[in-house]
Amino acid sequence: MKIILGSNSPRRKELLSQLGLEFAVRxxxxxxxxxxxxxxxxxxxxxxxQKLKEMSRNQAKDELIICADTLVFLAGNPxxxxxxxxxxxxxxxxxxxxxxxxxxxxxxxxxDRIKIFSETxxxxxxxxxxxxxxxxxxxxxxxxKAGAYGIQxxxxxxxxxxxxxxxxxVIGLPTQRLFIELSHFNIKKGT
Numbered sequence: 001m002k003i004i005l006g007s008n009s010p011r012r013k014e015l016l017s018q019l020g021l022e023f024a025v026r027x028x029x030x031x032x033x034x035x036x037x038x039x040x041x042x043x044x045x046x047x048x049x050q051k052l053k054e055m056s057r058n059q060a061k062d063e064l065i066i067c068a069d070t071l072v073f074l075a076g077n078p079x080x081x082x083x084x085x086x087x088x089x090x091x092x093x094x095x096x097x098x099x100x101x102x103x104x105x106x107x108x109x110x111x112d113r114i115k116i117f118s119e120t121x122x123x124x125x126x127x128x129x130x131x132x133x134x135x136x137x138x139x140x141x142x143x144x145k146a147g148a149y150g151i152q153x154x155x156x157x158x159x160x161x162x163x164x165x166x167x168x169x170v171i172g173l174p175t176q177r178l179f180i181e182l183s184h185f186n187i188k189k190g191t
Contacts, residue, residue: 001062001063001064001110001185001186001187002023002024002060002062002063002064003021003022003023003024003063003064003066003187004023004024004025004026004055004059004063004064004065004066005023005024005025005026005066006026006027006028006051006052006055006065006066006067007025007027007066007067007068008025008027009068009172011150011152011171011172011173012068012172012173013025015168015171015172015173015175016066016173018175019175019178019179021182021187023066026055026058026065028051028054028055029054030050030051030054030055032047032050032069033047033050034047034078040073040076040077040078041073041103041118041120043071043078043103044069044070044071044103044104044105044118045105045107045116045117045118047069047071047105048067048068048069048105048106048107048116049107049116051067051069051107052065052067052107052109052114052116055067055109056109059109061111063110064108064109064110064185064187065107065108065109065110066106066107066108066178067106067107067109068104068105068106068107068172068173069104069105070102070103070104070146070169070170070172071102071103071104071146072095072100072101072102072146072147073100073101073102073103074094074095074098074100074101079091079094079095079100079146079147079148080146081143081144081145081146081148082142082143082148083143084143085137085138085141085143087148088137088142088143088148089130089133089134089137091147091148092128092133092136092137092148092149092155093128093130093133095125095128095147095148095149096125096126096127096128096133097125097126097127097128098124098125099122099123099124100122100123100124100125100147101120101121101122101123102120102121102122102123102146102147102165102169102170103118103119103120103121104118104119104169104170104172104173104174105117105118106118106119106173106174106177106178106181108181108182108185110185113185115181115184115185117177117181119165119166119169119174119177120165120169121163121164121165121166121167121169121170122163122164122165123151123160123162123163123170124160124161124162124163125159125160125161126159126160126161128155128159132155132158132159135154136149136153136154136155139154140153140154140155142155150171151163151167151170151171152171
C-alpha cells in the first residue's frame with residue numbers, strides 16, 4: 001500500500017512524517033467551493049469530500065489517499081485564509097479576546113473504502129494589542145493559514161489563553177484521531 005497525502009501544506013507533511021509514515025505528496029487540481037447552505041460544522045467535511053472525489057480520479061488500486069481541510073469559525077461564520085496583510089490584521093482583531101472553533105476534516109480513501117471524520121478544537125485568544133498583531137503578521141507572514149495564525153507560531157505562544165481539544169488539529173491534522181482511523185486500514189506504527 002502506498003500512502004498519498006493530498007495536500008501541499010508543510011505543516012500536514014511534517015505531522016504525517018512525525019507519525020512515522022512513509023508517504024508521497026500529490027496535490028490535486030482542486031478549487032474549494034464552500035456550500036453555505038450547510039451547517040458550519042459540516043463545511044470542512046464537504047470540502048474534503050470534494051477533494052477526495054477529485055483525488056480518487058487518478059488513484060491507483062494500491063494507494064491510500066489522505067486529504068484534509070481546516071477552517072476557523074467565529075460565532076459560526078467561516079474565516080478563511082487572509083487575502084492580504086490588512087485582511088490578516090482584521091481577522092486577528094476579530095479573534096482577539098474571543099473563543100473560536102477550528103474544525104479539521106480528514107478524508108481517507110482506499111480501494112472501495114472511504115472514511116471522513118472531523119475534529120473540533122476551541123481556541124481562546126487573550127486580548128491582543130494592535131502592535132502584537134502587526135508584529136506577528138509582519139514577522140511571520142501568516143497569509144497561508146486559516147484564521148491568519150499558526151498556533152505553533154509566536155502568536156500562539158503569547159496569545160492563546162486556553163484551548164479545548166486537539167493541538168495538532170489546530171495546526172491542520174488531528175494526528176491522534178488519524179492514527180486510530182488509519183489502524184482500521186491496517187496501517188500501524190509503534191505497535
